[in-house]
Amino acid sequence: MEFSTQTTASLHQIKTSALAVGVYADGLLSPAAELVDRAANAALRAVVKAEFRARPGSVLVLRNLPGVSAQRVVLVGLGKREEYSARVHAAAEQAFAAACVSAQLTEAVSTLAALDIPDTPLRARARTAAIAAGSATYHYDATFGKPDRDARPKLRKIVQVVERADTAQAQQGLREGAAIARGMELTRTLGNLPGNICTPTYLGDTAKKLAREFKSIKVEVLDRKQIEALGMGSFLSVARGSDEAPRFIVLRHPGTGAGTGAAAKKAKGEAAKTAAGPVVLVGKGITFDSGGISIKPAATMDEMKYDMCGAASVLGTFRALAELELPFEVVGLIAACENMPSGKANKPGDVVTSMSGQTIEILNTDAEGRLVLCDALTYAERFKPSAVIDIATLTGACVVALGGVNTGLFSKDDALADALLAAGRQSLDTAWRLPLDDAYQEQLKSNFADIANIGGPQAGAVTAACFLSRFTKAYPWAHLDIAGTAWKGGKDKGATGRPVPLLTQYLLDRA
Numbered sequence: 001m002e003f004s005t006q007t008t009a010s011l012h013q014i015k016t017s018a019l020a021v022g023v024y025a026d027g028l029l030s031p032a033a034e035l036v037d038r039a040a041n042a043a044l045r046a047v048v049k050a051e052f053r054a055r056p057g058s059v060l061v062l063r064n065l066p067g068v069s070a071q072r073v074v075l076v077g078l079g080k081r082e083e084y085s086a087r088v089h090a091a092a093e094q095a096f097a098a099a100c101v102s103a104q105l106t107e108a109v110s111t112l113a114a115l116d117i118p119d120t121p122l123r124a125r126a127r128t129a130a131i132a133a134g135s136a137t138y139h140y141d142a143t144f145g146k147p148d149r150d151a152r153p154k155l156r157k158i159v160q161v162v163e164r165a166d167t168a169q170a171q172q173g174l175r176e177g178a179a180i181a182r183g184m185e186l187t188r189t190l191g192n193l194p195g196n197i198c199t200p201t202y203l204g205d206t207a208k209k210l211a212r213e214f215k216s217i218k219v220e221v222l223d224r225k226q227i228e229a230l231g232m233g234s235f236l237s238v239a240r241g242s243d244e245a246p247r248f249i250v251l252r253h254p255g256t257g258a259g260t261g262a263a264a265k266k267a268k269g270e271a272a273k274t275a276a277g278p279v280v281l282v283g284k285g286i287t288f289d290s291g292g293i294s295i296k297p298a299a300t301m302d303e304m305k306y307d308m309c310g311a312a313s314v315l316g317t318f319r320a321l322a323e324l325e326l327p328f329e330v331v332g333l334i335a336a337c338e339n340m341p342s343g344k345a346n347k348p349g350d351v352v353t354s355m356s357g358q359t360i361e362i363l364n365t366d367a368e369g370r371l372v373l374c375d376a377l378t379y380a381e382r383f384k385p386s387a388v389i390d391i392a393t394l395t396g397a398c399v400v401a402l403g404g405v406n407t408g409l410f411s412k413d414d415a416l417a418d419a420l421l422a423a424g425r426q427s428l429d430t431a432w433r434l435p436l437d438d439a440y441q442e443q444l445k446s447n448f449a450d451i452a453n454i455g456g457p458q459a460g461a462v463t464a465a466c467f468l469s470r471f472t473k474a475y476p477w478a479h480l481d482i483a484g485t486a487w488k489g490g491k492d493k494g495a496t497g498r499p500v501p502l503l504t505q506y507l508l509d510r511a
Contacts, residue, residue, distance in 0.1 A: 001130075001133060001134065001137060001155065001156055001157065001158065001178065001181070002156060002157040002158075003129075003130050003133070003157075003158055003159075003160070003174040003175075003177070003178050004157070004159050004160075004171075004174070005159065005160050005161070005162050005167050005170045005171055005174070006109065006159045006160070006161050006162075007161070007162060007163060007164040007167060008161065009035070011032055011035045011036050011039075011111065011161065012035065012036055012039030012040070012067055012068045012069060012070075013069050014069060014070055014109055014161075015069045015070070016069075016070050016071070016107060016108060016109040016159075017070075017071050017072060017100070017103075017105040017106065017107055017108055018061075018070065018071065018072040018073075018074050018096075018099070018100050018103070018105055018108040018109070019036070019068075019070035019072070019073050019074065019108070019109045019110075019111070020074045020076050020096040020108070020109070020110040020111060020112055021033035021036055021044075021073060021074070021075060021076070021111050022075075022076050022077075022078045022092065022111070022112055022115055023044075023048055023052060023054040023075050023076065023077060023078060024054055024078050024079065024080065024081045024084070025053065025054045025055070025077075025078075025079055025080045025081070026054075026080070027045070027048050027049055027054075028081055029044065029045065029048070030078070030111070030115055031114075031115075032111035032114065032161070033075070033111075036065075036068060036073060039067040039068055040065040040066055040067045040068050040073075041066060041067065043062070043065050043066065044062070044065075044073070044075065047060070047062060047075070048075065052075055052077070053077070054075075054077035054078060054079065055077045055079060056077055056078060056079035056088045056091055056092065057076075057077060057088075057091035057092060057094070057095040058076075058077035058095070059074055059075065059076055059077070059095050059096065059099045060074070060075040061073075061074050061075075061099060061103075062074075062075065070109070072103075074096055074099055074100075076092045076095060076096050076112060077092070077095075078092055078115075084115070084117060085117060085120075086117055086120045086124070086125070086128060086428060087428055089112065089113075089115070089117060089120075089125060089128060089129075090128045090129075090131070090132045090428055091132075092112050093110065093112055093113070093128065093129040093132035093133060094132035094133070094135055094136045095136075096108070096110055096112065097132065097133040097136035097137060097155065097158065098136040100155045100158075101136060101137055101153040101154075101155050104150075104154050105154065105155055106154050106155060106156050106157070107155070107156065107157040107158070107159070108155065108157070108158050108159070109158070109159045109160075109161060110129065110158055110159070110160055110161070111160075111161045112129065112160075113125045113126045113128075113129045113160045113162065113170065113173075114160070114161060114162050114163070114166075121169070122162065122166050122169045122170055122173065123169045123170070123172055123173035123176075124173060124426060125173065126160060126162075126169070126170045126171075126172075126173030126174045126177060127173040127174070127176045127177035127180070128173075128177065128428065129158075129160060129173075129174070129177060130158075130173070130174050130176075130177025130178045130180070130181055131177045131180050131181050131184070131427075131501060133155075133158050133181070134177070134178070134180075134181025134182070134184060134185060135181070135184070135497070136153075137153040137155050138184075138185055138188060138497075139151070139152050139153055140188070140189060140192050140494065142189060142192070142193060143193070143194060143197070160174065175324070176324060176504075176508060179319075179320040179321075179323040179324050179504070180320050180427075180500060180501050180504050180505075182319060182320065182323065183316035183317055183318075183319040183320035183323075183497075183500045183504065184316055184497030184498075184500045184501070185316075185497070186206075186312070186315060186316045186319050187309070187312040187313050187315065187316030187495065187497045187500050188312075188494065188495040188496065188497045189495075190203070190206065190308070190309075190311075190312035190315065190316075190495075191305070191306050191308070191309045191312050191486065191487060191494075191495030192494055192495050193305070194305055195287050195288030195304075195305045195338070198287055198305070198308065199244050199287050199338075200244055200245060200246055200247040200285065200287055200336035200337050200338070201244070201245060201247060202287075203247060203249060203285055203287065203308065203311055203315070203334060203336045204221035204247040204249050204336070206315055207219045207221065207249050207251055207315060207332075207334070208221065210251070210315065210318060210319060210322070211251075213322075214319070214322035214323070216253055216254065216255070216322050216325065217251055217252070217253055217318060217322050218251070218252045218253075218254070219249070219250065219251050219252075220249075220250045221247055221248075221249050221250075222247065222248040222249075222250070223245065223246075223247065224236070224239070224245055224246055226248070227246060227248050230248075230355060230375075230379065231353075231355045232248070232335075232354075232355045232375035232379075233352050233353040233354060233355070233375075234352050234353070234354040234355070234360055234371045234372070234374050234375050235248070235335050235337070235355075235371065235372045235374075235375040235376070237346050237350070237352040237362070237371060238286075238292075238337055238339055238346065238368045238371050238372050239337035239338070239372075240344045240345060240346070241292055241293075241338075241339065241340045241341060241342045241344055241345025241346065242337060242338035242339070242340040242342070243340075244287070244337065244338045246335075246336060246337035247285075247334075247336045247337075248333075248334070248335055248336070248376070248379075249285075249311075249332070249333070249334040249336060250331070250332070250333060251314070251315075251318050251331065251332035251333075251334075252329070252330075252331050252332075253318060253321055253322060253326070253329065253330045253331075253332075254329055255326055255327050255328040255329045255330065276386040277329075277383060277384040277385045277386040277475075278328070278329035278330055278331045278383055278385055278386065279328075279329075279330050279331070279385065279386060279387050279388075279389070279507065279510070280330075280331040280332075280333060280380045280383055280385040280387070280388040280389070281314045281317060281318075281330065281331070281332045281333070281388075281389055281390075281391065281503065282310075282314070282332075282333045282334075282335075282373060282376045282377060282380060282388060282389070282390040282391070283308075283310040283311035283312070283313060283314035283315075283332070283333070283334045283335075283390070283391050283392070284307070284308070284310035284311060284335065284369045284372060284373055284390070284391070284392035284393065284394065285308045285310065285311030285334045285335055285336030285337070285372070286304075286307040286308055286336075286337065286338065286339050286368060286369060286372065286393075287305070287307070287308045287336060287337070287338055288304055288305055288307065288338045288339070288340070289304040289307040289338075289339045289366070289368065289369075290304065290338075290339060290340050290341060291304075291339065291341075291365065291366035292339050292340065292341050292345050292346055292365030292366060292368060293341050293345055293346065293347055293348060293365045294348060294364045294365040294366040295341055295366075296366060300489065303487065303489060303493070306393060306486060306487040306495060307339075307369070307393050308336065308393075309393050309482060309486035309487060309495060310390070310391040310392040310393060310480075310482060310486075311334040311335075311336055312495070313391050313482070313486070313497075313498070313499055313500050313503065314332045314333075314334055314391065315332070315334075316497065316500040317332075317500050317503045317504055317507070318330070318332050320500065320504045321504065321507055324504075324508070326507055326508070326511050327511055328510065328511065330507065331380070331383050331385070333376045333379060333380060334376075335372040335373065335375065335376040337372065339365070339366075339368045345365065346362050346365045346368075347362070347365070348362060348363055348364060348365060349361070349362070349363070350362045351448060351449045352371070354374050354375055354378065354471070355374075355375040355378040355379065356374070356375075356378040356471055358374075358450045358451060358470065358471070359449040359450045359451070360374075360449055360450070360451055360452070360453055361446040361448050361449035361451070361452045361453065362453050363446075363452050363453060363454050364453065364454045367453045367454045367464070369392050369393070369394045369464075370392075370394065370453060370464055370467045370468055371453060373390055373392060373468060374467070374468060374470070374471045376390075377390060377468060377471040377472055377477070378471050380475070381474045381475065384475075385475045385476075386475075386476065387413075387416055387475070387476045387477070387478070388472065388475050388476070388477045388478075389416075389420070389477070389478045389479075389480060389503070389506075390468065390477075390478075390479050390480065391480045391482060391499065391503070392479070392480070392481060392482065392483075393481075393482055393483045393486050394461070394464050394465075394479075394481045394482075394483055395460050395461040395464045395481055395483055396460070396483060397459070397460030397461040397462075397464075398434075398460075398461035398481040398483045398484055399483050399484040401434070401461060402432055402484055403484055404484045404485055404488065405430070405484075405485075406430050406431055406432035406484075406485070407424070407429075407430070407431040407432070407480050407481065407482050407484070407485045407498065407499055407502070408431070408432065408434050408461055408465075408479075408480065408481035408482075408483075408484075409421065409424075409431040409432060409433045409434065409478060409479070409480060409481075410433070410434055410435075410436045410461075410462070410465035410469075410478065410479040410481070411433070411436065411476075411477060411478035411479065412436055412469070412477075413476040413477065413478065415476075416476045416477075416478050417433055417478060419506060419509065419510075420478055420480075420502065420506055421433060422509070423502050423503075423505035423506035423509055424499075424502045424505075426505055426509075427501035427502050427504070427505040428501065429498050429499050429500075429501035429502040429505070430502075431480065431499070431502065434461060434462060434465070435462060436462065436465055436466065436469060440455070440459055440462050440463055440466045441466050443455030443456055443458070443459070443463050443466075444463060444466060444467055451467065451470060453467065455467075461481055464481070465479045465481070480499055480502075482498060482499055485498045485499065486498060486499075
């Protein structure tokens with residue numbers, strides 16, 4: 001989708017299929033709505049008084065208003081003025097875009113980003129607007145035999161009306177939001193694809209496709225023999241139960257040395273600030289998780305195709321950062337395989353040796369994500385990173401603790417944790433920090449190996465993070481448990497694209 005800005009005080013003269021103006025509760029019109037209302041001889045005020053309560057995210061479409069060139073004026077509810085926030089703004093922009101999609105419009109104009117929100121600059125509001133529009137126009141039909149072409153959104157362009165002095169700031173925010181939205185689209189589609197299509201090989205091919213599209217991305221996809229040569233015994237123990245071949249995917253965005261001139265010099269200068277090492281994103285890529293020998297219940301097992309959403313979010317974030325041409329180095333690591341029951345699969349009680357040399361007693365084969373991640377986290381050491389963030393649909397315990405609102409965040413590095421929490425708040429892709437006290441490590445003791453892969457029923461999300469921490473001593477590290485936020489179940493079943501906004505915002509903040 002294309003996003004742009006327009007500067008005009010004559011809103012009633014804009015020729016467009018749909019013009020969005022905000023309305024607060026209790027009949028209070030936004031400044032843009034006031035201008036349109038005057039041109040339409042108080043037609044908006046009359047309608048608002050009669051039938052529009054302006055609940056957050058509600059819409060009312062008015063057609064062919066006298067004195068107004070737009071074919072439709074879309075009243076968008078903003079709730080109470082004193083409660084208007086960035087999250088309400090996001091809901092309003094998404095509701096407007098959804099209304100345009102429903103009407104099969106191709107272009108539209110919005111005045112919503114221009115509305116002031118405390119502690120939220122225009123750049124952030126414009127970024128939110130683009131992300132919201134991208135979410136509203138996402139459509140999955142990759143596995144339908146006869147996709148309904150008419151059902152696909154036709155909305156291709158949204159213009160934000162801003163003051164002339166604010167144009168540059170708004171355009172920067174829209175550019176960032178559009179890149180994030182496209183990254184989320186990739187992440188959502190990968191998550192929604194079934195496990196028989198989105199295999200480890202498919203993830204590797206997707207990474208190669210990204211490298212062809214964006215020359216700044218370099219990709220290496222390692223096969224089983226290469227993974228064996230690295231000594232990734234823990235990762236390979238999970239892959240052993242499936243006929244699908246595992247893949248270890250390495251993506252690199254150098255962020256320096258591209259081009260000449262002022263932009264390149266600025267990029268090199270920014271890169272020098274992060275000379276301590278790259279940021280490394282590590283994604284769990286279990287393309288289907290049956291639970292292995294410790295098999296899951298049949299009900300909702302189909303949703304275990306989403307167990308690779310950590311990997312998908314790494315690929316989506318790389319798409320965004322490459323489009324935005326971030327000036328510093330970022331590395332992506334994806335350990336991809338299936339977790340299946342077979343005669344070769346891990347058994348409860350097995351002991352495996354990780355790449356780090358630590359041995360692991362597998363008490364439950366359904367706690368496999370940490371077994372593939374631990375080797376990827378050890379591999380990350382070779383990059384001498386300034387920060388490592390792993391992203392994984394790791395534990396049902398995190399869903400119980402936080403539901404689908406906040407991603408679970410674990411880290412002993414306060415600066416890294418604070419930066420991620422701030423990025424989550426700014427991007428509306430929020431996280432909540434959970435404890436990582438050493439006392440929880442006691443639950444991972446084993447009589448037969450250096451560490452057990454589960455710590456019992458208590459504090460399951462915490463002990464899973466404690467397990468991973470054993471492999472991250474060499475660098476600042478944070479763990480994002482996205483088991484509750486990466487997808488939705490029930491009638492709204494589908495991938496959400498989280499935490500691509502959080503991760504991209506974190507990287508933007510570093511730049």
